[in-house]
Amino acid sequence: MAQSLTHGEMTLPADWRDLFALTKPRVMSLVVFTALCGLLAAPVSVSPVLGFASILAIALGAGASGALNQWYEAGLDAKMKRTANRPLPAGRLDPQTALQFGVGLAAFSLFLMLFASNWQATLLLAASILFYVFVYTMWLKPRTPQNIVIGGAAGAFPPLIGWVAATGSVAPLPVLLFLLIFLWTPPHFWALALFVRSDYAAAGIPMMPVVAGERATRRQVLLYAIIMAGAAIAPWPLGYTGALYGWTAAILSALFVLLSLRVGTRQSAEGDLMLPEKRLFAFSIAYLFILFGAVVADRWVLA
Amino acid sequence: MTEEPTKPPFDEAEYRRRQRSRANLMAWLLGALAILFFLITIAKMQIFQ
Numbered sequence: 001m002a003q004s005l006t007h008g009e010m011t012l013p014a015d016w017r018d019l020f021a022l023t024k025p026r027v028m029s030l031v032v033f034t035a036l037c038g039l040l041a042a043p044v045s046v047s048p049v050l051g052f053a054s055i056l057a058i059a060l061g062a063g064a065s066g067a068l069n070q071w072y073e074a075g076l077d078a079k080m081k082r083t084a085n086r087p088l089p090a091g092r093l094d095p096q097t098a099l100q101f102g103v104g105l106a107a108f109s110l111f112l113m114l115f116a117s118n119w120q121a122t123l124l125l126a127a128s129i130l131f132y133v134f135v136y137t138m139w140l141k142p143r144t145p146q147n148i149v150i151g152g153a154a155g156a157f158p159p160l161i162g163w164v165a166a167t168g169s170v171a172p173l174p175v176l177l178f179l180l181i182f183l184w185t186p187p188h189f190w191a192l193a194l195f196v197r198s199d200y201a202a203a204g205i206p207m208m209p210v211v212a213g214e215r216a217t218r219r220q221v222l223l224y225a226i227i228m229a230g231a232a233i234a235p236w237p238l239g240y241t242g243a244l245y246g247w248t249a250a251i252l253s254a255l256f257v258l259l260s261l262r263v264g265t266r267q268s269a270e271g272d273l274m275l276p277e278k279r280l281f282a283f284s285i286a287y288l289f290i291l292f293g294a295v296v297a298d299r300w301v302l303a
Numbered sequence: 304m305t306e307e308p309t310k311p312p313f314d315e316a317e318y319r320r321r322q323r324s325r326a327n328l329m330a331w332l333l334g335a336l337a338i339l340f341f342l343i344t345i346a347k348m349q350i351f352q
Contacts, residue, residue: 013321016328049346053339116343 018087023063031062037292038162046166053116054165060109065132067102079203121165128157145211152185173240183228187221191281195274222264229253245298
């Protein structure tokens, strides 16, 4: 149980660092980067001020989702070693403050998006926040091992929102980028779940390795990696990107599949360090950063 | 939950430090947002001209 925040009769005001930690800054960095790539890959020129404000709105929306997620999961986080030191389970922050912060930040992010860009991007941003909080956090995560698969859609929104903020409409390329993150999420998270399985089991979260077992999870990591590789390369033969992106996607996706093959065809032993899983997890983050960077580089080279 | 957590004595210096640090941050954020909103307005005026 979290320790009390009160000192005598008075309650300490929340430290801003704890409020910042509530927004999951590391997740936000990937969100900001993919959203920025979506915006820069769009075939229109955007005013730097409006582009910056739109990306800021997306970042704040992601931060709000993270805060509301941590508010709802404070009890679960307390049971997991990886998350026990977060502001809420560690007792450094009052749940009411976290809830108000999350809702306020979400509302402000939508207002900023509407002011800086257009209602289409605002609607998409609202949908992504609501999807992450209600569909993923509250509904799917505690109920099904497929939580990551469907919940991955929430994390796939940023490049689409970035593109729509720039153009006001949806096009095939950002939809393919959405699909890429959507299919990337399961192997990325299941690689993590394989080496922190005991943590998820302790918290009672039905992650794939806990419910379906290690062998089934490893098979699915490999399966999703293969489908994801197809989606990653698809923009090139379909003519939405050039060879720069195409070759980058082909080489990195082949590496991704190779690392997944290593994970998918082995079984962990007692005291296993789970190095292939950790390697795949680390590579998957770099993979997404480089691939999205290549989308932008490709567009600017072609331009 | 059966045990009452022990309450440390009220630390007024820590209370004031946190209040000050949050007030400073809010002031900076509000200033930055005022500038951002001004710049957005100017950028939109240029688009619609």
